[in-house]
Amino acid sequence: MKKKENKHYASTINIDGISVEIRRKQIRNINLRVHIRRGEVKLSAPLAASDDEIMRFLLKKTGWIKKHLSTPKSQPLTLPEKFENGDRICIWGREVTLKLSTATYGKTRIHQNRDYLIIEHPGNTTAAKREKMVREWYRRELKREIPKIILRYEDLMGVKVREFGVKKMKTRWGSCNTRAKRIWLNLNLAERQPILLEYVVVHEMVHLLERGHNRRFYSYMDRFMPQWRECDEILKKS
Ligand SMILES: [Zn+2]
Known part of the structure; x- marks a missing residue:
């Protein structure tokens, strides 16, 4: 079309x-x-x-x-209830509109075209199924971007991340298992500006150099990502 x-x-x-x-x-x-x-x-x-x-x-x-603005939104859009045609969601700090279309052949798929996130499905889908697809799409986006950030900072910091994962997290943006050298990132980071994902990845990687949140930790943060405080403020508000 x-x-x-x-x-x-x-x-x-x-x-x-x-x-x-x-x-x-x-x-x-x-x-x-x-x-x-x-x-x-x-x-x-x-x-x-x-x-x-x-x-x-x-x-x-x-x-x-x-x-x-009298009532500024300090958070990204909350996910819609039913994931219907025309619903708005956020990806990388941008709003996109959900579009449902019927795929005559083949199977269900989800893809982005400019400002639209398109879900193609052969028959009827349920809201739960559509929500799952959107979350899977977030996961895919993150899994594509995270390795690039890790690679860039591994060199700079002289550390090695053995494994990373993405999951729904209620209270944290990321976590780090220093012994296993494994970091976890919050799935919702896909909704935010890319720099915020970068900030969380760098924070967790700095834990491979310093486990605590102490002066040494923050001086590493200043060195590797001088703009980390602005990012931190944005994330704390949401
Ligand atoms: Zn930490």
């Missing part, structure tokens, strides 16, 4: 728990509006503005946006 041409194509990004609707228009400057009562943040940008430019603009304005 061909995608409808639309030069005012809107997308949504989620920055520090705030969702921002972005529209590109024939204008000269980036424009930001906050509808306090509705809790909406809308940004319009020149057609030629790059994603990077918009992101940098927004990062500078996060404090300002939060001050203006």
Whole structure:
């Protein structure tokens, strides 16, 4: 199916728990509006503005946006109840819309296409089945990204991670078994900005150098990931 041409194509990004609707228009400057009562943040940008430019603009304005919103969301979207067509979920800090489509042949599968997360299924699915698929998709995303981070920091830190895993965790973002050199990461990290996953992985890897949360531990954190405090603050709020 061909995608409808639309030069005012809107997308949504989620920055520090705030969702921002972005529209590109024939204008000269980036424009930001906050509808306090509705809790909406809308940004319009020149057609030629790059994603990077918009992101940098927004990062500078996060404090300002939060001050203006009466009820700022400090968390990513909570998962929908029924995982129905049109429901919104978060991946890597961006909002995507769930789309259910019937696969005439073959079996059930889930994949992302730009701002859509598409579940194809041959017959009827249940909400529980769809939820399971979304969680599996989160797991796949994490399992693709985590090894890259580990590899990068192993060299830098001079440690070796023997094994990693992803699971649902209620109270923690990650954990480390120093003797087995195994780290566990919270499945929900797939909903957050990639830098937050990186932060949690680095934190758990630093435990391979220092088990306690003491001065030595934090000086390692400062050395290997100078921006860790900002990440920590974002995660603590959610
Ligand atoms: Zn720790």
